[in-house]
Amino acid sequence: MPLNIVLIEPEIPNNTGNIGRLALGSGSNLHIVKPLGFEITDARLKRAGLDYWQHLSVTYYDNAEAFFNKNQGKNMAFLSSKGAKNHWDIPFEDDMFLIFGKESVGLAPEIIEANTERLFKIPLYSEHVRSLNLANAVSIVIYEGLKGMNP
Numbered sequence: 769m770p771l772n773i774v775l776i777e778p779e780i781p782n783n784t785g786n787i788g789r790l791a792l793g794s795g796s797n798l799h800i801v802k803p804l805g806f807e808i809t810d811a812r813l814k815r816a817g818l819d820y821w822q823h824l825s826v827t828y829y830d831n832a833e834a835f836f837n838k839n840q841g842k843n844m845a846f847l848s849s850k851g852a853k854n855h856w857d858i859p860f861e862d863d864m865f866l867i868f869g870k871e872s873v874g875l876a877p878e879i880i881e882a883n884t885e886r887l888f889k890i891p892l893y894s895e896h897v898r899s900l901n902l903a904n905a906v907s908i909v910i911y912e913g914l915k916g917m918n919p
């Protein structure tokens with residue numbers, strides 16, 4: 769499995785369901801950091817992707833600290849519209865962790881501040897759009913990373 773998708777405190781079940789489907793289709797692992805804004809059995813999650821859930825490699829963490837403790841030393845990139853570098857400059861490599869924030873407020877300020885050197889943005893070309901939908905952002909980044917990789 770080449771890439772790891774990390775969702776920190778996702779709030780919208782349709783997004784997580786779609787990202788689960790994307791994870792499976794792209795050969796990626798999914799990591800979900802609690803608390804979640806929904807029950808994992810939510811009907812909207814099921815509609816969006818739960819039919820595939822049994823086949824998915826998914827790991828849950830009680831909180832962000834537990835995630836970072838368990839994955840110390842892993843190569844990580846953090847995704848935020850506040851990033852200075854573009855997502856196509858992420859130094860993708862096998863087993864890399866790609867970290868995404870929650871729908872309402874994105875990544876916590878302390879996570880951003882601790883990782884400014886590896887904070888990447890998907891460039892947006894309209895002043896009227898401040899950020900992309902979470903599932904769309906994950907799709908863009910994962911398939912950029914898969915260029916040249918064989919999952």
Ligand SMILES: C[S@@+](CC[C@H](N)C(=O)[O-])C[C@H]1O[C@@H](n2cnc3c(N)ncnc32)[C@H](O)[C@@H]1O
Pocket residue numbers: 847848849850851867868869870871872873874875888889890891892898899900901902905
């Ligand atoms: C809906 S956005 C969060 C919006 C939030 N108001 C903010 O300012 O970060 C949810 C997540 O999608 C990812 N995302 C959305 N648009 C992005 C962009 N243009 N560049 C990088 N990541 C983005 C980030 O991981 C973000 O934390």
